[in-house]
Amino acid sequence: MQWDKDAEQAVAKVPFFVRKRVQKRVETEARQAGATQVTMGHVAACRQRYLHHQEDEVQGFTVEACFGQSGCPNRIDTGEDLSQRLEALLRAQGLKEFMKSRVSGPLKLHHEFRITMADCPNGCSRPQIVDIGLISASLPALSDSPCSECGACLAACREEGITLAGPETGPQFDWQRCLACGQCARACPTGAIAQGFAGYRILLGGKLGRHPQLGRELSGIFSAETTLAIIETCLTHFKAENRQGERFGELLNRTGLAFLAPYTPKTA
Numbered sequence: 001m002q003w004d005k006d007a008e009q010a011v012a013k014v015p016f017f018v019r020k021r022v023q024k025r026v027e028t029e030a031r032q033a034g035a036t037q038v039t040m041g042h043v044a045a046c047r048q049r050y051l052h053h054q055e056d057e058v059q060g061f062t063v064e065a066c067f068g069q070s071g072c073p074n075r076i077d078t079g080e081d082l083s084q085r086l087e088a089l090l091r092a093q094g095l096k097e098f099m100k101s102r103v104s105g106p107l108k109l110h111h112e113f114r115i116t117m118a119d120c121p122n123g124c125s126r127p128q129i130v131d132i133g134l135i136s137a138s139l140p141a142l143s144d145s146p147c148s149e150c151g152a153c154l155a156a157c158r159e160e161g162i163t164l165a166g167p168e169t170g171p172q173f174d175w176q177r178c179l180a181c182g183q184c185a186r187a188c189p190t191g192a193i194a195q196g197f198a199g200y201r202i203l204l205g206g207k208l209g210r211h212p213q214l215g216r217e218l219s220g221i222f223s224a225e226t227t228l229a230i231i232e233t234c235l236t237h238f239k240a241e242n243r244q245g246e247r248f249g250e251l252l253n254r255t256g257l258a259f260l261a262p263y264t265p266k267t268a
């Protein structure tokens with residue numbers, strides 16, 4: 001839907017963590033009113049409601065994603081569309097009612113539990129600063145196809161995570177550097193590097209506010225099923241341990257990540 005210039009400028013000033021939702025809401029209401037273009041009037045009506053009846057707009061959680069599905073060439077296709085399954089999982093948790101019981105005063109949008117997905121390690125949707133961030137990941141794997149030593153994978157890897165050790169050995173990966181971005185497999189003309197396991201990296205407890213912190217990354221790349229199981233475990237922990245509506249990151253600073261031991265590698 002088209003936006004006039006004033007409306008576009010006004011919505012650009014909405015805080016980024018609710019901007020997408022506000023845009024969607026304004027468009028829906030403009031359409032319902034029979035408009036073909038969003039104007040300042042539509043934005044102003046929506047803004048009034050968010051300012052004065054914010055609790056009605058709170059649903060207890062948000063799930064956001066980057067623009068990967070709109071055709072971004074960097075997008076890693078994990079073969080899964082997690083967003084709907086995530087929404088269903090979060091909806092079943094009754095988070096709005098739960099937060100109401102923990103927060104004194106009216107609920108605000110910033111109380112919502114936030115999950116953000118990024119379809120590659122570039123992280124345009126900022127998965128590092130939300131309660132749970134997911135980053136799609138695709139590990140490279142060697143195949144039986146020969147390496148021609150063309151060097152395309154070296155040029156594609158921004159992490160300098162590949163070395164060529166001769167035509168017999170083929171490319172070697174430095175797993176300390178590799179971000180599982182999948183670019184080397186895309187660039188390889190012979191198929192010597194294939195796409196290996198694809199799944200999700202998981203970051204927990206990121207936040208902004210008065211004491212900002214980046215999410216802590218769990219070690220490993222997880223399948224869709226395990227990712228959903230980890231998120232459900234996190235929500236159970238969040239509800240069991242939450243004090244006065246604190247953010248997940250603050251809660252994890254107190255409790256640590258021991259509750260996720262079944263999902264983390266054992267150390268010797």
Ligand code: SF4
Pocket residue numbers: 066067068072073074075076118119120121122123124125
């Ligand atoms: S995070 Fe990656 S896939 Fe998503 S929009 Fe940014 S560059 Fe594209």
Ligand code: SF4
Pocket residue numbers: 138139140156157158159160161162173177178179180181182183184185
């Ligand atoms: S997957 Fe990405 S980071 Fe890893 S070796 Fe390939 S290009 Fe480099």
Ligand code: SF4
Pocket residue numbers: 146147148149150151152153154164171187188189190191192193
């Ligand atoms: S892009 Fe493929 S063929 Fe070229 S050097 Fe790398 S592994 Fe070998």
